């Protein structure tokens with residue numbers, strides 16, 4: 066599960082029933098052999114709160130496509146909260162100069178604590194920060210097991226350290242680069258997590274087979290027409306032979322992962338060794354093709 070820092074707010078309020086379950090989903094390998102994929106799934110509606118100084122930056126993407134549909138179908142509830150609305154002073158000040166001097170402004174703790182505490186009802190409180198744990202599909206899956214999630218978007222030089230130590234339970238970075246604010250980062254995380262909520266995508270298989278789900282990159286996809294500008298779809302995909310299609314896809318997933326992400330492939334091998342006979346054969350073929 067997520068590593069959490071001690072948070073009095075969470076200790077007081079985390080009495081949400083744990084409805085996440087781990088189940089083994091049966092899958093078939095290309096050679097017909099059955100294996101199980103552990104799936105951590107929360108069954109029910111997910112509630113997400115986003116705390117930001119710029120609500121307009123997040124509302125548009127939340128209002129379109131699959132995330133909009135998930136909200137309309139009652140699978141997802143998203144509250145967007147303007148941190149400035151939680152200020153009590155006349156000028157609604159949310160930032161101030163850093164103690165000790167230096168460039169930029171720092172987000173003040175009072176409005177942030179007030180905004181979160183006004184609606185908090187349990188679950189991880191995630192601070193988006195370039196200093197956090199780097200976001201991955203595995204982390205998206207961990208988060209998707211929680212019925213409630215909160216996201217704090219920083220801006221300017223970031224948030225007062227007391228927000229990190231006493232309000233946030235988790236810190237997530239979406240990569241080793243610096244954005245102007247946490248809003249785009251929160252959207253990235255919310256999108257990746259929401260699509261793992263059962264029912265949001267419809268076909269559950271799409272999240273089991275895709276890139277990163279099982280430690281491999283996904284195989285290439287083709288659709289009609291069978292030939293475009295002289296570039297043909299591989300014959301096997303038109304053959305109607307499901308076993309051959311599954312084997313081709315597995316081989317292409319191996320090929321892609323080895324070529325593009327040798328680090329991922331090595332990690333996958335470490336977990337999946339000894340390989341099945343069918344996978345060993347595919348690997349030998351790829352090695353021979355490369356030689």
Ligand SMILES: C[S@@+](CC[C@H](N)C(=O)[O-])C[C@H]1O[C@@H](n2cnc3c(N)ncnc32)[C@H](O)[C@@H]1O
Pocket residue numbers: 192193194195196217218219220221222223224237238239240241242243244245246247248250
């Ligand atoms: C300009 S950044 C602050 C960077 C901060 N001074 C530092 O050096 O760590 C402003 C805000 O953008 C968000 N942010 C920037 N880069 C991010 C990243 N890679 N992942 C997640 N959030 C990020 C954070 O919420 C951060 O508080």
